[in-house]
Amino acid sequence: MKHTVGLSSTEIAGLWTTYINDSMSICISKHFWHHSNRDDVKGIIKRSIELSEKHMMEIRNIFAKEGIPLPRGFTDEDVNLDAPPLFFDLFPLSYVYGMSRMGLVAYGMFVSNVAREDIRTFFSKCLQSTLDLYNDAVSLLIEKGIYDRPPMIPYPDHVEFVNKKETFLSKWLEPKRPLNVIELSEMFFNIERNYFGLVLLIGFIQITKDPTIQQFLKQGKELAQKQIQFLNHTLLNEDLMGSIMVNTEVSVSTVSPFSDRLIMNLITVLNSQGVTFVGHALSVSSRIDLATEYLKLIPEIIQYGKDGADILIDKGWLEEPPHAPNRKELAKI
Numbered sequence: 604m605k606h607t608v609g610l611s612s613t614e615i616a617g618l619w620t621t622y623i624n625d626s627m628s629i630c631i632s633k634h635f636w637h638h639s640n641r642d643d644v645k646g647i648i649k650r651s652i653e654l655s656e657k658h659m660m661e662i663r664n665i666f667a668k669e670g671i672p673l674p675r676g677f678t679d680e681d682v683n684l685d686a687p688p689l690f691f692d693l694f695p696l697s698y699v700y701g702m703s704r705m706g707l708v709a710y711g712m713f714v715s716n717v718a719r720e721d722i723r724t725f726f727s728k729c730l731q732s733t734l735d736l737y738n739d740a741v742s743l744l745i746e747k748g749i750y751d752r753p754p755m756i757p758y759p760d761h762v763e764f765v766n767k768k769e770t771f772l773s774k775w776l777e778p779k780r781p782l783n784v785i786e787l788s789e790m791f792f793n794i795e796r797n798y799f800g801l802v803l804l805i806g807f808i809q810i811t812k813d814p815t816i817q818q819f820l821k822q823g824k825e826l827a828q829k830q831i832q833f834l835n836h837t838l839l840n841e842d843l844m845g846s847i848m849v850n851t852e853v854s855v856s857t858v859s860p861f862s863d864r865l866i867m868n869l870i871t872v873l874n875s876q877g878v879t880f881v882g883h884a885l886s887v888s889s890r891i892d893l894a895t896e897y898l899k900l901i902p903e904i905i906q907y908g909k910d911g912a913d914i915l916i917d918k919g920w921l922e923e924p925p926h927a928p929n930r931k932e933l934a935k936i
Contacts, residue, residue: 610669612927614722617713619674619924621729622662624709625655626676627869628702633679634860635695638688644696647739651699654732661725674922677865686860689806694852696743701799703737705876753791754843756784782841786893789884790834796880797827800873802852807866810859816867819914823870826907830881833896864920871911877904 610618632652639645659676666673690698710730717723744750782790804824811817859866878901885897915921 608719610665610671610719610722611717612925614717614719615671615925617717617726618662618665618722620709621713622659622674623676623868623922624872625658626678627681627865627872629655629659630677630679630682630861630865631698631869632695633682634684634686634689635698637684639692639695641692643743644692647699647736647743648695650739651703651736654736657732658729665721665725671925676922677862677868681862681865683858683860686858687856688854689810689856689860690802690852691854693747693749694802696740696747697749697799697802697852699736700740700744701796703733703740706733707737708876708879751795754787754838756787756843780890782837782843782890786884786888786890787838787843789880789887790838790893793880793884794831794834796877797830800870800877801827801831803873804870806853807861807870809853810857810861811863811866812859813863815914816863819867819910820870822910823874823907826903830900837893864915864918867911867915867918867920871908871915874904874908874911878908 629652632648632655636645636648636652639648663673707730710726710733713726714723714730717726741750801824804820804827808817808820808824811820881897881900881904885894885901888894888897912921
């Protein structure tokens, strides 16, 4: 008879996080789907909702078998479909693209960190279905002429090796050497990620009535703009085309389609992703000016995340993940 072990802490963490994030994504996507006037965009939004609902159903079944309570997550109470559209027609497509891209990173990590066969199978299916959604979103972006391509460079015509230690060190310390393709890639996608967050923040600032939350969102806007400006400035100084950011995605509505709790949780989740992406950019960037700037940004992003968590805690909105028992308290030490 096949023995089935219990869920590890890592497996519970992956399932719990996925449930929370999918419940949040469903609320946002329902607003997009409700107001979309484009059949092709509406179709891909519907697919994203169906995928999230499928993930949540499977997690419910797993948790029920294991006797683990479901997280509350987000429900229809967190979305107001009667509110006017907050973003223009094509931004929902950018949303599906951006969130599926982040989902690929998260599911790839979950798959590599879990061992139980059914959980590996679950996250493998999540990874594949999210990849399919991502590919379709990219194809639709290209078809509509709104996919923003990274900078182009001439093809290399020979292979180079670093043959002296001094040469390597001088290149690392030299802030003005040409950017390599790895650094360019990280810069471009960090601009794209911050622009995505900036559009959301502009919309959320417009509809939020709570002064504390509005100020927090304004700080996030400034942090996103700071990253965009540095990276764009660096590209332009290298005679490479920087991304041109045009604020045309946000409507003039001041009626909130989402609860303040959902808005705060979404921004803190996206901010935590920022630590991952900027940290990765730092790890592969060997030009000292880039590394220095990334090192400055990481503490700021972490501090912003802490500020968001403090607000969520003060308002009673931060759902606590399952945790290990407090052995000292149990032993009355």
